[in-house]
Amino acid sequence: MRVETHVLEPFASNLYVVVEEASREALIVDPGRFLSSLVERLVREAYRVKALVATHGHFDHVLEAGEYTTFFRQGLWLHQNDWPLVENMRTQLELFGMTDLEPLVYPNLTALTESHKFRIGGVEFLVLHTPGHSPGSVVLWSPGEKIAFTGDLLFRESIGRTDLPGGDPAAMRASLEVLFSMLPDETRIFPGHGPETTVAHEKQHNPFLRDLLIPGGS
Ligand SMILES: [Zn+2]
Numbered sequence: 001m002r003v004e005t006h007v008l009e010p011f012a013s014n015l016y017v018v019v020e021e022a023s024r025e026a027l028i029v030d031p032g033r034f035l036s037s038l039v040e041r042l043v044r045e046a047y048r049v050k051a052l053v054a055t056h057g058h059f060d061h062v063l064e065a066g067e068y069t070t071f072f073r074q075g076l077w078l079h080q081n082d083w084p085l086v087e088n089m090r091t092q093l094e095l096f097g098m099t100d101l102e103p104l105v106y107p108n109l110t111a112l113t114e115s116h117k118f119r120i121g122g123v124e125f126l127v128l129h130t131p132g133h134s135p136g137s138v139v140l141w142s143p144g145e146k147i148a149f150t151g152d153l154l155f156r157e158s159i160g161r162t163d164l165p166g167g168d169p170a171a172m173r174a175s176l177e178v179l180f181s182m183l184p185d186e187t188r189i190f191p192g193h194g195p196e197t198t199v200a201h202e203k204q205h206n207p208f209l210r211d212l213l214i215p216g217g218s
């Protein structure tokens with residue numbers, strides 16, 4: 001299994017492609033901009049995209065997701081608490097002064113819940129509902145591969161902001177405590193922005209975790 005990272009304009013959000021070579025299956029996380037060269041390559045290399053998943057509904061993670069849902073003829077998995085963000089994309093774009101951006105086509109949405117599991121080849125991903133940055137933020141976690149996609153909940157040595165509409169600092173604390181109580185130290189973290197990290201590194205070096213109840217933290 002391999003994780004590809006594509007950094008998107010204009011806010012350097014990370015689009016991830018998880019590919020499993022043996023089964024030729026793939027998963028796309030946070031398809032914020034349409035990358036035609038990526039899509040063409042996946043088709044040429046005979047990958048079957050099994051799911052399109054959004055960690056949350058902010059425009060930098062979902063703006064052009066509709067082009068993926070159209071091309072791959074499947075819905076975008078998004079927690080229902082964040083559906084209003086996608087349905088009111090223009091409001092979001094205005095909030096960030098990005099009124100020159102506009103989705104060509106809106107994505108079909110599929111409700112993502114904690115009971116859903118994604119399977120790519122032999123790899124299973126669990127869904128953790130982790131509100132705080134937004135009401136419908138989720139983490140995708142593969143205990144077997146020891147990797148997690150944390151969206152804008154957790155970054156390398158930082159955390160997501162909670163001052164946007166729908167943000168909730170108390171929920172953020174609770175989500176971080178749940179995350180760190182579940183994920184083993186060696187888990188690799190692929191955040192919504194910035195470089196990869198690990199649970200162990202964050203326990204040692206993330207200043208935003210200091211006041212939280214986190215086992216093994218400093
Ligand atoms: Zn966000």
Ligand SMILES: [Zn+2]
Pocket residue numbers: 011013058060061152192193
């Ligand atoms: Zn973001």
